[in-house]
Amino acid sequence: MSKAILYDATMCVGCKLCEKACAERNHLPYDDNIALESKQSEHKFTVVLAKDDKFMRRLCMNCQDPACASACPVGALKKTALGPVTYDGDRCIGCRYCMIACPFSVPKYEWSKALPLVRKCDMCADRVARGEQTACAEACPTGATKFGDRDALIAEAKERMAKNPGQYLNHIYGVNELGGTSVLLLSSVPFDQFGYKSDLPSEAMPMLTYRALSHVPDVVTLGAVLLGGVWWITNRREEVEAAEAAEAAEAAEKKAKPGKEDKKRGSR
Ligand code: SF4
Ligand code: SF4
Ligand code: SF4
Secondary structure, eight states, X not given: OOEEEEEXXXXXXXXXXXXXXXXXXXXXXXXXXXXXXXXOBTTBSOEEEEETTEEEEEOOOOBSSOHHXXXXXXXXXXXXXXXXXEEOTXXXXXXXXXXXXXXTOOOEEOTTSSSOOEEOOOTTHXXXXXXXXOHHHHHOSSSSEEEEEXXXXXXXXXXXXXXXXXXXXXXXXXXXXGGOBSEEEEOSSOGGGGTOOSOOOSSXXXXXXXXXXXXXXXXXXXXXXXXXXXXXXXXXXXXXXXXXXXXXXXXXXXXXXXXXXXXXXXXX
């Protein structure tokens, strides 16, 4: 049975113990400065965002039909039957198509390393395979992050919404978005206020591409579809390139002037 994470923002107290547990599980550094970072990065796979007294987690959605895996030419990214989308660094050739393809801008690249890898949350695939819950769910003191069977968590989310209709938006994010995800979100605040796209189709991106290309009636439509695809890829590539340039510049600057925290990290 497919597993999932249900994050209920109304139960979250912003303690960030999920961030800390994620860092420990992934052998990544974590300290007060990293706790303040509000962007997912190659050394921070999940972030707890705050707006006034409201919170929201960001992490890889571990999509049911992941665009990152479809785009990977060497099969380094894979959707597993239990739910996690795993990454095999030994297969990766560093093309970074996954970064262009991901609709949630999740995969990050280790720009500052001599042999860089793509890094992202893999839904604690090793723990899940052993029958354990994810490290973030285990660490959460309030139950805001809960691990379980995807169908059961969707039923539980619906029950919570039915019992407390004023407390939630009438939307479980991740049930339908892009064919569904293994991370499900409940909130009282619109998801787009925390950077989640609100206009995603309910079909997976690989399926959208397949359908577009398998129903084209003539060469004109095919051309339009291809041009649309090229526009989308170019647009995403430009976005990713801009982000990559900023990250690379940041990494170079840190290398040139190592701060206190970087020295600490380097000593680990
Ligand atoms: S959120 Fe992005 S990186 Fe994560 S599984 Fe989906 S497409 Fe892949
Ligand atoms: S599922 Fe695992 S890898 Fe993903 S955010 Fe939680 S602890 Fe980190
Ligand atoms: S551990 Fe739980 S309560 Fe604390 S920030 Fe993470 S999700 Fe929220």
